[in-house]
Amino acid sequence: MEPVMVPALRSVLAVSGQSCELSLDSERLAWRELRPRRDRSRRTGVCLTRVLQRARGLTDSLSRQLPSGGHSIPVSEIVSVGEAEIDETYHHSMKWEHMCKPHAFTVNYVQRVKNHRWRCKAVTFWCSDEVLCCHWLKALNDLLDHQTCRPKHLLIYINPYGGKKKGKQIYEKKVAPLFNLAGISTDVIVTEFANHARDDLYEVNLEKYDGIVCVGGDGMFSEVLHGLIGRVQKDKDIDHDNPEANLSPCAIRIGIIPAGSTDCVCFATVGINDPVTSALHIILGDSQPLDVCSVHRKKRFLKYTVSLLGYGFYGDVLKCSEKNRWLGPARYDLAGIKTFLSHHCYEGTVSFQAAKWAAGSPRDLTRCMSGCDICRQSSKQLDEHQKAQTLGSLQNEQEDWKTIKGKFMAVNAANMCCACPRSPKGLSPAAHLADGAADLIVVHKCSRLNFLRHLIRHTNKKDQFDFPFVEVHRVKTFQFTPKHFEDEDGDAESTDLRISGKKNFAQICTDHPSCGCNQVNSIWNCDGETLDQTAIEMRVHSQLVKLFARGVEDSKPKNKCSSRI
């Protein structure tokens, strides 16, 4: 059982009562049984074996079982290592007081289970003596110290009222113990009012932290996003009211512990809305760049959005759902049915500039996966495009605008696929997290039945864009102007105020008999937050923030990057 130090570490230790050869190099920890399990006569020692078999939590559901019967864990997926905790009660009840404390260490590591879920598993290795045990502990801890991407200090904001109001409970029961295990220190703030986290981020000493974590839904994430981006621009003296401004990227990463109603940002960046999985991605120090869209009206900043910016159907669903917040996540289903039945359409003009440099297209049947090639290629091409623009070698950008006028059921910009439990492939299944572009989906006025057919396709494998009344474009920027703005030659500000303030929708409707719609205006759903203004411009900022995530992993890992739908 002497360790072999050159070039890597190799020893014979015991796992679950079996002698195993354990080896470690800078990449992997691996072990394989030396003798078949049934061969009890030659086991390493009766007492030790019994302790091993009964030791708490050390059952043999080991991580990557190799075809040869061996196991292997990448060092990058080890959560922590430490001296094994021996169950003292058991120890005494078995009258083994005479036995000196066995020398063992436990490795906590990530295990993949179904549907992109991760769990933290433990395996304990038993050594013949203390020196060997310390040696292994030191070697493993040294390797973990080299995982420099891992956060050590986190600032956590918990929304106690998000989703089913279980944010605090989820954090305390499922997440805090894991952060503890991984030796991460935390400052926890349970928010007391809406925008508490956003405002706090303007004041806080960010240098103290390696990451900001929000516990809540997309709305809570949006708060943290606004606080962080706003703070960085303020520190760098960048005017976010200028729609042309080149925003400064945020170096500090954001983690999301899902505890909301839709959890679409988490679902689309991790593959599942599961608090333990997200906590493990944070602990391992994953990093996923994310595009952020800014929404302006004229020269005034309104909001940032990372998932859905939707007018018409999704705006109305949100507006209706806000009245029923007490219903929790079910409020969206009720609002969805009501909105569907009311079947409103809205008249206006959509103008956009296509993301010509983007490597993919909204209907190319690819999905943005971990290490996505399309994101890498697109952002490279975008850099080149921007350089060419600065040098003046590209034609006037103004000529690139395309316009769609008409009556719409919905105008949606999806900056990511927007997958969520309601729609596992999302609003725009081929949209990308970090390609510097968003998918603009325009659903023209159609019958109720056709709109239902379009909606249903969000829940199955069929193409929701394959209808004559739906068009989709990959864009870098778009503008929307409702019809009444054009008619009134809109002083945007005063018109919007009038719509949202003095008049109610019924009055507006009778004022506009020619529009054929029940209402003149919808509102914008901006990552689940309402926008009062209707005439807006949106622009994508490539990879402005980073999340503690790695994109959705391919469950059948043949091609690591983008896979066919």
Ligand SMILES: CCCCCCCCCCCCC/C=C/[C@@H](O)[C@H](COP(=O)(O)O)NC(=O)CCCCCCCCCCCCCCC
């Ligand atoms: C017939 C079934 C049709 C199902 C159609 C499902 C489409 C779902 C697309 C979801 C896109 C989600 C984009 C994400 C938005 C979130 O940022 C945002 C905020 O999340 P948070 O509360 O966690 O903070 N969430 C939302 O705006 C919620 C959008 C949910 C829309 C649900 C719509 C349900 C529609 C049901 C129609 C039923 C018609 C039935 C006719 C008999």
Ligand SMILES: Nc1ncnc2c1ncn2[C@@H]1O[C@H](COP(=O)(O)OP(=O)(O)O)[C@@H](O)[C@H]1O
């Ligand atoms: N303490 C609080 N009290 C009330 N609202 C809050 C609080 N903390 C955060 N919020 C707001 O709650 C809204 C919804 O939060 P979110 O966590 O996204 O839940 P949900 O997914 O159910 O919408 C967000 O707009 C956020 O700004």
Ligand SMILES: [Ca+2]
């Ligand atoms: Ca994008």
